[in-house]
Amino acid sequence: MTRVRADGSKDGVELDMLSWSGRTTLEVLGQAGLGHSFDPLTEDQADEFATAVKEFFPQMSRSVLFRALLPYASKVGPASFRRWVVERAPLDYVQQVRRITDTMHDRSVEIFHEKKALLEKGDDALKHQIGEGRDVMSILLRANMSASENDKLPDDELIGQVSTMILAGMDTTANSLARALQLLADHPEVQEKLRQEILQAVEAEGDGDMLDYDKAMELPYLEAVCRETLRVYPGVTVLFRNTTKDITLPLSEPIRLRDGTLADAIPIPKGTRVIPNVGASNIDPALWGPDAHVWRPERWLEPLPRAVEEAHIPGVYSHLCVQTVILAVPSLALMPVMGPFSMTFIGGNKACIGFKFAQVEMKTVLLVLLQHFKFKPTGKKIVWNFAGVQYPSVGEIGSEPGLPLLVSPLRP
Template identity: 65%
Template sequence: MALLESLPTAALAGTILCLSWLILGPLLTRSSLDNLPGPPAESWFIGNLRQFFALNPWEFREELARKYPRVSALHAPFGFKWVHVWDPKAFHAMFVKDQDVFEEPLLALRVVLGPGLLGTQGEQHRRQRKMLNPVFSTKHLREMTPIFYSVVHKTRDAILQRVRAGPKDGVELDMLSWMGRTTLEVLGQAGLGYSFDPLTEDRPDEFANAVKDLFPQLAKTGILRLLLPYVLDLGTASFRRRVVELLPNKRVQRLKDISDIMHERSVLIFNEKKAALEKGDDALKHQVGEGRDIMSILLRANIMAAEQDKLPDEELIAQVSTMVLAGMDTTANSLARVLQLLAEHPDVQEKLREEVISAAETEDIDGTIDFDKLMDGLPYMDAVCRETLRVSPGVAALFRITTRDTVMPLMEPIRMRDGTLSNALHIPKNARVIANITACNRDPALWGPDADEWRPSRWLEPLPRELEEAHIPGVYSHLMTFIAGSRACIGFKLAQVEIKTVLFVLLQHFRFEPTGKPIQWNSAAVQYPSVGTGAEPEMPLRVIALRP
């Protein structure tokens, strides 16, 4: 009884101590980050974080990149400091050389998705990556290209049906929705041997809606996610589940529902695939993908792997949702961005169409070309894709937390607040670091004074010497869009094939024009377009059939 009576007092004392540390901690302790230049805080309570994480933060982020050096300090709540960086040499340390020091905060994704590639660290992540690497190879992508064409042709036919039923001057369609449905079906058939959407009628898919809603919901629960490290090990899993169910927060409940939906479908797909595999190759040939899909190959490889390399069922199931989440919105939103830019630049669209039609007529294979010509034989297509991924990376910023004190090297010295020059920075343990991918991709010192301009022709010219000498560590074309190191996007080649296949097919049949509606790109884990700020994700474009 005495213990129970003392609990409220202890809880109150603990709360007071925590609040006291939040208020007095930054005042009583000095940090090496205090000497970093950076913008003034909007307020002591919120710092700069509301500005940086706003739905429309682009003006503030541009000011950060142009007014302050490549490494600067952002004010966090209660007087703490975060590090904002877009220096190529610092990126090499963060993502390659010292990636174990700059750890990705993954708890939220692990809770929602399970222990898949996006939710694991260290040896567990390396083991999964080793198993998955072969199925994302160029050789395997070449073999899967017919699946890509098959799905995109269904999209073409569905759009053509709607356009022909409308007026001759075109029909307004939400191309973000169509690109989302297309990428989900490509990932379903090529990745999982499973069909999510026949692309013949407008019908909602619960799994697709859950995937599309995950990143926006995570963005809306940022403060709550900061509590995860402190509550994740409380009690049993069933106890924690019950606590979540009782929380009177609509966003938390939506995240719970999303997690449940994705897990249930993942288990269903995994069990179907495993059962077919146990029946032999003949059973697999009667499934979607005919056993050539990534999941089938992964399961076969897992059976043949050495015991220490095998992935347990829990990790294999988690790869299903992980594969879809990592590849759906990122690719669909990039495709929507390309189509928007082509609509706004009709001269570029027409030049690209001429290249596409010429290649299609030369091959004369039902309007398709083989994998090698698609990837390496269309220089203007390649330029358009590279330039779009440069100026508009799907993931505009990434986050890391230092696991120990470390030194961050810099490409060029920066002037500190006290007037001294520094070519390396001491970063304390548990510091939060924001990697600004967009700022690095648009650095005018490396890309020239028109770095913010979408100009595909720059890729048909010699690249600037400054860019070559910067040694940007990204895995793709001097860009950080797909990041670097062992946590680089494992499916970046798959995304390129998918984007090029969609453009190659659609540009032979349609012209895209703006509707006049104001399109706003909103900040989230994967940035997305809407009509006006904060509205539902959509990209309305006027679509006109070239041959009515």
């Protein structure tokens, strides 16, 4: 961002905010989850690991046949044979996925062994490291080292947790953050209203340009902007599940079958692939009203439609905003809250375990950026691509991931 301040251009400097969002979330995940710094965010060039993770979902979305065969191919022969086949596959997208996974695996192994060596030296060695041994990986390794032989996890499983943690937490949060910045650029009145809320809070109770956790989480319009972004534009729009037993699925509304009869439940046999549509649930006009598709943060500062309250949507992203909303509109304290309101972070025992961390991260980054910078559209056409995690690109669907925005300093 030093380049933005030094440029002095009236309209601002064009920056790829998807790249910067990804680098930021990777660094936050690295420090909090692994006690490791990937990227000091001082150079224009991203870390190789960050680039690999950013390319993973776009490449996998192009590899439909590869993904379909993967569950079966993984059972054929030893790992060395499967590796031999992959290295000789004459398909570019297969080689791209191989390159990406190799980069991620090699760095994961490096981080794991560094962390394990420090833990074996004792807590004094960790005190001088990022996170001081309180990161998730240090806690996991410490517990594994003290576990009985029967309960210990093998090293390869622990190494796999490094890539899993980063892959699950980087693109999802980074792309949602990039989407929020794009929406704020497209809606300057919302951007300014949010900025004023942040500046007033920091001036009244901040330390430098930061607020403590409780104060930051209590900002009602910041909560509304983040919640509305995640409602209308969830990073993951569909899920893939297989039924483990025969079930009967109840329906919120009857549907007409092919023979013309109405049904209020559907029998689903064991082994059926079920694809819940998170995105459709979040913008269902029957629940949210005729403006369900409209990004309007103010809806969270108003009484929600009764249909939303009574829907009993089984998501973990429930009424966490209620306390914040009531602070902004005390009269809503009398409103009965049923929650949950959306499926953005899924639900049940497969729900996102890092959803609260993602919320805090998204709010913190917006809180800091909007105090110092303004964001405007470049005029270039931005399209969002359907993939494991939705991602933006310029001009055409399927092109290189990117989200250019004009960024200018709030103050010279």
